Amino acid sequence: MSSIKKKRTMKLYPLGQKTDTELRMEKKKEEIINKWKITLHKEEKTIPGRNHERKIIITNDNPIVLEKCSLCNEFKPLYDYYLRNNYMDVESSKENINNDEKNPCRECSKLTRKEKINNNTDAYITRLLYNYPKLTKKWYQDQIEKNGGLFSSIIGVPLTAASSGCWQVSIQNNRRDLEHLPENCEIISLEENIPQHNAIPDLKIAFTELFTEMVEQLKEPDSKKIIDDHSRMWEDRYKLTPAESGIKIKSRENGKISKEYDRELQQKHLKSMFTCDAKAAYARDKNSKRQINENERIYEKDVFNIGQKQAWKCFKSGVKLSMNRNSWNYPSLERLDNSLNHTNQNTVLICRLLNSTDRAQWSSEKLNYALKYQKLVDVPDEIKQFENENKQFNNNVFNSSEDEKNKASSKNETKKTTTKRSQINSTEI
Numbered sequence: 001m002s003s004i005k006k007k008r009t010m011k012l013y014p015l016g017q018k019t020d021t022e023l024r025m026e027k028k029k030e031e032i033i034n035k036w037k038i039t040l041h042k043e044e045k046t047i048p049g050r051n052h053e054r055k056i057i058i059t060n061d062n063p064i065v066l067e068k069c070s071l072c073n074e075f076k077p078l079y080d081y082y083l084r085n086n087y088m089d090v091e092s093s094k095e096n097i098n099n100d101e102k103n104p105c106r107e108c109s110k111l112t113r114k115e116k117i118n119n120n121t122d123a124y125i126t127r128l129l130y131n132y133p134k135l136t137k138k139w140y141q142d143q144i145e146k147n148g149g150l151f152s153s154i155i156g157v158p159l160t161a162a163s164s165g166c167w168q169v170s171i172q173n174n175r176r177d178l179e180h181l182p183e184n185c186e187i188i189s190l191e192e193n194i195p196q197h198n199a200i201p202d203l204k205i206a207f208t209e210l211f212t213e214m215v216e217q218l219k220e221p222d223s224k225k226i227i228d229d230h231s232r233m234w235e236d237r238y239k240l241t242p243a244e245s246g247i248k249i250k251s252r253e254n255g256k257i258s259k260e261y262d263r264e265l266q267q268k269h270l271k272s273m274f275t276c277d278a279k280a281a282y283a284r285d286k287n288s289k290r291q292i293n294e295n296e297r298i299y300e301k302d303v304f305n306i307g308q309k310q311a312w313k314c315f316k317s318g319v320k321l322s323m324n325r326n327s328w329n330y331p332s333l334e335r336l337d338n339s340l341n342h343t344n345q346n347t348v349l350i351c352r353l354l355n356s357t358d359r360a361q362w363s364s365e366k367l368n369y370a371l372k373y374q375k376l377v378d379v380p381d382e383i384k385q386f387e388n389e390n391k392q393f394n395n396n397v398f399n400s401s402e403d404e405k406n407k408a409s410s411k412n413e414t415k416k417t418t419t420k421r422s423q424i425n426s427t428e429i
């Protein structure tokens with residue numbers, strides 16, 4: 001077990017902020033320059049090194065020790081290499097550094113690292129296109145050109161050509177009845193890439209409506225009366241019988257429930273719709289590798305209670321949910337923690353539009369980010385300035401206990417979301 005290499009974690013920093021590595025480097029540099037100033041003669045000379053030539057020069061009245069880099073062949077100060085930790089204890093000008101082709105000066109290391117990342121990008125695109133023989137790298141490049149950069153063709157957010165878990169490039173086929181043809185396909189983020197049933201015929205329209213709603217809510221949150229009326233509408237509808245819900249056809253044919261009647265139930269009769277949703281969720285849990293606990297599974301009544309708790313608004317975006325099964329904002333059962341099943345504690349209702357794959361789950365932070373950088377809807381500056389804190393959605397929709405849950409659920413995403421407007425820096429070189 002111990003031989004398994006721990007995955008290297010990336011630390012994210014806001015743009016412009018110095019990284020831990022940079023700060024450590026600055027400290028080292030300052031310390032070693034001071035040490036040289038005290039211990040070395042102010043005399044320029046060449047000195048023998050172990051594998052590479054060294055020389056001492058005087059800059060700004062300070063003696064600086066340089067060594068020739070094995071990759072770029074330039075003389076660089078020792079603090080521009082990976083300096084071993086004992087640098088303060090070793091005799092001046094004899095400090096140990098890494099300097100070979102694999103570990104050259106920091107500048108060279110940075111460049112080779114960038115090359116590696118570019119190679120990975122290439123590999124990612126190759127893998128992405130692998131299953132679609134008609135989609136070539138030329139097609140991919142044309143997409144980037146068409147979108148004025150590596151942006152989503154639907155909402156316009158910047159994309160990442162890597163398995164980042166955040167806004168990674170995926171392919172949208174606008175003619176699902178056909179194979180992936182260049183003229184019908186577009187690049188979009190994995191977040192936007194949802195199984196498109198007849199419910200969402202046009203993702204662009206759906207996202208436009210979503211963002212419009214979100215902006216409206218941020219500009220002027222729903223009044224208590226609107227929220228109450230909206231809840232009452234759901235409660236009233238939930239009480240209706242199939243006939244009252246507008247189903248006119250006969251329920252039975254030859255003693256059996258007719259298929260057509262069943263279909264009608266699942267379109268119009270809210271209780272039946274919830275039953276169907278709860279069953280589907282249970283089936284997915286059963287199909288997963290997760291362990292099933294029969295006592296915890298949710299039923300139609302639970303779906304209703306969850307909706308009631310959320311005031312029938314989307315848990316993630318805060319927009320009002322729709323009873324129309326064929327709309328983008330009909331509720332979809334979302335698990336807060338993907339390692340757990342659909343239980344009462346772990347399930348919330350979200351717009352079906354936001355029910356993306358587990359690898360690219362939406363969060364309130366991601367929605368804020370999307371709202372800021374999407375190109376579908378005009379967003380007033382004061383709303384764009386509103387940062388990560390997703391209080392404005394929550395205050396209006398959830399009580400404080402729900403707040404906690406929301407925080408817990410989106411905590412994992414917070415860090416990831418900062419990626420786009422931040423630099424990514426590995427903690428160690």
Ligand SMILES: [Zn+2]
Nearest residue numbers: 069072105108
């Ligand atoms: Zn170099």
